[in-house]
Amino acid sequence: MKTIALIFTGGTISMKVDENLRSVIPALSDEEIISKISGINKKANIYPYHFSKAPGPHITPDIMLELGNKIEEILLKDDVEGAVVTHGTDTLEETAYFLDLYLKTKKPVIVTGAMKNSSELGYDGPANLAAAICTALDDTSYNKGVLVVMNDHIYSPDEVMKTHTLSLDTFKSLELGPLGIVDQDHVIYYRARRTVTKIESHKIEKKVGLIKCYSGIEDDYIDYCIQQNYKGIVVEAMGRGNVPPKMALAIQKAINHNISVVIVSICPSGRVLDTYGYEGGGSYLRKMGVILGGNLSGQKARLKLMLLLGIENDTERIKDKFEQDLY
Numbered sequence: 556m557k558t559i560a561l562i563f564t565g566g567t568i569s570m571k572v573d574e575n576l577r578s579v580i581p582a583l584s585d586e587e588i589i590s591k592i593s594g595i596n597k598k599a600n601i602y603p604y605h606f607s608k609a610p611g612p613h614i615t616p617d618i619m620l621e622l623g624n625k626i627e628e629i630l631l632k633d634d635v636e637g638a639v640v641t642h643g644t645d646t647l648e649e650t651a652y653f654l655d656l657y658l659k660t661k662k663p664v665i666v667t668g669a670m671k672n673s674s675e676l677g678y679d680g681p682a683n684l685a686a687a688i689c690t691a692l693d694d695t696s697y698n699k700g701v702l703v704v705m706n707d708h709i710y711s712p713d714e715v716m717k718t719h720t721l722s723l724d725t726f727k728s729l730e731l732g733p734l735g736i737v738d739q740d741h742v743i744y745y746r747a748r749r750t751v752t753k754i755e756s757h758k759i760e761k762k763v764g765l766i767k768c769y770s771g772i773e774d775d776y777i778d779y780c781i782q783q784n785y786k787g788i789v790v791e792a793m794g795r796g797n798v799p800p801k802m803a804l805a806i807q808k809a810i811n812h813n814i815s816v817v818i819v820s821i822c823p824s825g826r827v828l829d830t831y832g833y834e835g836g837g838s839y840l841r842k843m844g845v846i847l848g849g850n851l852s853g854q855k856a857r858l859k860l861m862l863l864l865g866i867e868n869d870t871e872r873i874k875d876k877f878e879q880d881l882y
């Protein structure tokens with residue numbers, strides 16, 4: 556029987572209702588969670604590792620880095636053949652994407668969580684864990700990078716997003732759909748991942764901001780980033796990658812200060828491209844020297860830029876590396 560590491564970071568999967576507070580808080584021990592996955596000891600040896608009991612919103616890029624190093628260390632053990640990471644769903648897609656960029660191991664690493672806590676009818680933690688463990692056990696999951704398994708679907712971390720605040724069927728790859736499914740204990744891949752990008756970095760640059768565009772946005776947020784000595788800014792631009800004129804001027808100012816600026820879209824699907832030539836259009840911004848972030852979300856583009864700025868400070872090289880697998 557294979558051994559799979561079960562690394563607990565927290566999230567709703569380890570929460571229950573506190574009767575005094577009348578709200579949901581971290582409570583379950585790792586052993587309690589494992590005991591709810593019926594029949595798992597007939598399928599795999601579980602190697603539990605307690606990392607934290609943190610809710611998703613408490614996870615930071617520094618914690619992702621520490622988690623990545625721990626997973627790498629655990630998977631260096633010859634007898635551990637894969638890892639399943641439990642995580643709060645609020646930042647699950649961010650940690651999964653970060654780990655995908657960061658980890659060197661070819662062994663399966665699967666990130667999962669739960670939408671309902673253990674006090675609720677229909678607590679989905681054990682089912683998600685069972686599906687994630689089956690995915691980690693399957694030979695076809697080898698060398699596929701980090702994967703997300705929720706609600707019996709397998710997703711690519713660069714594509715997946717939490718789309719619903721409550722539904723069990725919240726994780727979706729809106730454009731391309733899941734990579735595969737877990738049908739009872741059977742793992743079926745329908746398609747391959749487009750690319751698996753790796754960034755050879757052991758540090759992150761923390762001064763990287765994320766700004767969402769809206770009609771009439773001016774230069775104040777970018778001015779703040781310049782004053783605070785930010786090294787990178789991700790701008791969630793409109794549509795195909797366009798911003799209002801005052802924002803375009805602010806982006807030029809940031810670039811003049813040697814800040815790497817990545818453009819992604821506020822649309823949940825589709826790539827940005829240098830299509831429009833009007834003031835603030837993608838082609839206009841491109842001539843200023845912005846980096847195009849493909850169809851990454853703002854949060855994921857920020858993590859990629861943080862890792863790249865950890866190893867590079869030349870803006871042209873950052874641009875080349877950022878865009879390499881996207882265009």
Ligand SMILES: NC(=O)C[C@H](N)C(=O)O
Pocket residue numbers: 565566567568609610611612642643644645646668669670671
């Ligand atoms: N379902 C969840 O895990 C949501 C929770 N707020 C978290 O991210 O920790």
